[in-house]
Amino acid sequence: MSKFYITTAIPYVNAKPHIGHALEFIQADTIARFHRLLDKQVLLLSGADENALKNVQAAEEAGLDTQTLVDQNARLFENLAQKLNIQFDVFQKGSDQKHHYPSAQKLWQLCAKSGDIYKKSYSGLYCVGCETFYAKEELNENGECFEHPGKKLEEVSEENYFFKLSKYQDQLIQIIESDEYQIVPQFRKNEVLSFIKKGLQDFSVSRTNERAKNWGVTVPNDPTQRIYVWFDALNIYQSGIGFGWDDKKYQKWWPADIHVIGKGIIRFHAVYWPAILLSAGLPLPKKLLVHEYITVEGQKMSKTLGNVLDPIPLVEKYGADPLRYYLLAKLSPFQDGDFSEEKFKESYNADLANGLGNLVARVAKLCEQNNIEATTRSNVWCADLEKYMGEFKFNEALSVIWQLITEADKKINQDKPWELSGQELKKILEDYVKRIQAIAYNLRPFLPETAQKIEKQFLGAIKSALPLFPRI
RNA sequence: GCCAGGGUAGCUCAAUGGCGGAGCACCACAUUCAUAACGUGGCGGUUGUGGGUUCGAUCCCCACCCCUGGUACCA
Numbered sequence: 001m002s003k004f005y006i007t008t009a010i011p012y013v014n015a016k017p018h019i020g021h022a023l024e025f026i027q028a029d030t031i032a033r034f035h036r037l038l039d040k041q042v043l044l045l046s047g048a049d050e051n052a053l054k055n056v057q058a059a060e061e062a063g064l065d066t067q068t069l070v071d072q073n074a075r076l077f078e079n080l081a082q083k084l085n086i087q088f089d090v091f092q093k094g095s096d097q098k099h100h101y102p103s104a105q106k107l108w109q110l111c112a113k114s115g116d117i118y119k120k121s122y123s124g125l126y127c128v129g130c131e132t133f134y135a136k137e138e139l140n141e142n143g144e145c146f147e148h149p150g151k152k153l154e155e156v157s158e159e160n161y162f163f164k165l166s167k168y169q170d171q172l173i174q175i176i177e178s179d180e181y182q183i184v185p186q187f188r189k190n191e192v193l194s195f196i197k198k199g200l201q202d203f204s205v206s207r208t209n210e211r212a213k214n215w216g217v218t219v220p221n222d223p224t225q226r227i228y229v230w231f232d233a234l235n236i237y238q239s240g241i242g243f244g245w246d247d248k249k250y251q252k253w254w255p256a257d258i259h260v261i262g263k264g265i266i267r268f269h270a271v272y273w274p275a276i277l278l279s280a281g282l283p284l285p286k287k288l289l290v291h292e293y294i295t296v297e298g299q300k301m302s303k304t305l306g307n308v309l310d311p312i313p314l315v316e317k318y319g320a321d322p323l324r325y326y327l328l329a330k331l332s333p334f335q336d337g338d339f340s341e342e343k344f345k346e347s348y349n350a351d352l353a354n355g356l357g358n359l360v361a362r363v364a365k366l367c368e369q370n371n372i373e374a375t376t377r378s379n380v381w382c383a384d385l386e387k388y389m390g391e392f393k394f395n396e397a398l399s400v401i402w403q404l405i406t407e408a409d410k411k412i413n414q415d416k417p418w419e420l421s422g423q424e425l426k427k428i429l430e431d432y433v434k435r436i437q438a439i440a441y442n443l444r445p446f447l448p449e450t451a452q453k454i455e456k457q458f459l460g461a462i463k464s465a466l467p468l469f470p471r472i
Numbered sequence: 473g474c475c476a477g478g479g480u481a482g483c484u485c486a487a488u489g490g491c492g493g494a495g496c497a498c499c500a501c502a503u504u505c506a507u508a509a510c511g512u513g514g515c516g517g518u519u520g521u522g523g524g525u526u527c528g529a530u531c532c533c534c535a536c537c538c539c540u541g542g543u544a545c546c547a
Binding site: 011012014049052053054122124160162165185187188190191194195198200201202203204205206207228229230233263264265266267268271272292293295300330331332334335336337338342343346347349350351353354355357358359360361362363364365366369395396399402406409410412413414416417418464467468469470471 | 475476477478483484485486494495496497503504505506507508509510511512539540541542543544545546547
């Protein structure tokens with residue numbers, strides 16, 4: 001049995017999850033469930049990037065200590081996953097000193113051994129508001145950062161460790177061009193390649209304790225510095241499966257088959273991450289799947305606009321599967337998509353209530369009236385489903401399944417089973433049952449709860465049941 | 473500014489150098505096994521703007537406008 005290791009991005013947990021996190025969790029879970037049905041041994045990992053400075057700032061604002069805040073917020077992400085029926089096999093926390101810390105330090109030491117980590121005095125313009133350095137070109141005409149106009153930047157000089165990213169430029173081009181590390185979709189691959197070809201600069205991989213506010217993983221052999229959060233957070237993909245603490249487990253699962261991420265963090269995953277692994281002499285992940293963003297009622301989500309959409313109330317009101325359906329079926333995987341409650345209800349009524357739910361109800365009733373029993377299951381993928389899943393076109397895959405629903409509805413109207421009787425009727429109803437079973441099987445990766453309900457209803461003596469999706 | 477992606481029916485999206493497609497929404501008809509559901513038919517377009525190449529451009533080329541992401545030590 002072959003293994004399949006897939007990850008979501010590791011959200012930083014300075015705030016509660018929003019609908020975009022739900023999208024990514026659902027996509028990754030759907031891929032994972034699909035591969036489980038292909039008889040692979042699957043591990044789905046998520047986690048929490050808890051060592052980011054923003055977490056320290058958020059904790060200060062909330063008047064909590066940092067660990068308490070990250071624990072609280074990380075639980076919100078796990079809770080969301082649970083409510084959405086996401087099966088995370090591992091949820092790796094960045095503040096986990098038992099597993100993650102030794103793992104991060106091991107990775108650092110491997111890179112250091114390759115001679116790729118060196119100390120350098122860095123001086124630049126530092127924005128106290130952002131707690132970050134900026135290059136002159138990034139600032140506005142007044143020499144201020146865009147986040148904090150009116151705030152003067154300070155010239156700060158500090159000694160940090162740097163990673164020799166520049167050394168890996170040619171190798172990175174080669175592995176990405178050849179798809180040894182495949183970036184999907186193609187236009188994201190092109191974007192990454194043109195970025196790399198412009199020339200890579202080494203990047204800082206540590207912060208002074210002072211700047212890190214004594215939060216995060218300590219640099220090996222230098223207690224005055226903390227490991228920069230990206231170097232550390234990316235490694236959660238490894239620390240969660242044993243790297244640095246269970247070699248056998250690590251050997252079994254690494255490398256990742258797919259990292260699922262949002263477009264905003266492509267550089268870290270497509271450039272920094274493979275370079276770090278090359279330096280450490282570790283195998284590269286095979287695929288990077290980059291999804292886009294969700295707008296809400298046509299607008300970008302933002303804290304200042306106050307329109308950040310929390311998926312939890314939606315799930316509580318409508319259930320996990322309707323939200324899973326909307327996010328998978330109604331968004332284009334490689335384009336920004338919009339979420340609005342109106343469109344959500346439209347898709348719910350048109351596709352779930354009138355389409356799937358109604359078909360299941362009408363066939364169940366016909367079967368109940370004629371004492372039909374199902375003894376076998378129909379477990380086959382419908383045409384093109386595997387193809388679309390291979391391309392991560394969840395919307396196309398679902399549209400193929402919905403064609404089965406339309407065909408079945410049409411067939412029932414043509415057959416007019418209510419005018420038939422005896423063997424002829426029985427044979428026709430058995431055909432409907434097979435169709436419903438096949439639809440349910442195909443729905444398993446996408447709408448697990450619904451698929452299970454239908455499969456249960458259509459095995460043994462078939463009875464009418466409450467509507468799967470009451471109209472709203 | 474620079475790099476990349478996008479702009480097609482009211483909405484969400486397909487497609488192709490050769491009469492512009494689907495689903496949803498809307499309207500009408502038909503129908504009862506079903507959740508006022510299903511089915512059939514209809515309405516619906518100067519393919520962002522302006523040029524160019526071509527017998528023919530939504531598609532190829534040029535310029536421009538709008539949206540989105542990135543633009544390196546915030547994630």
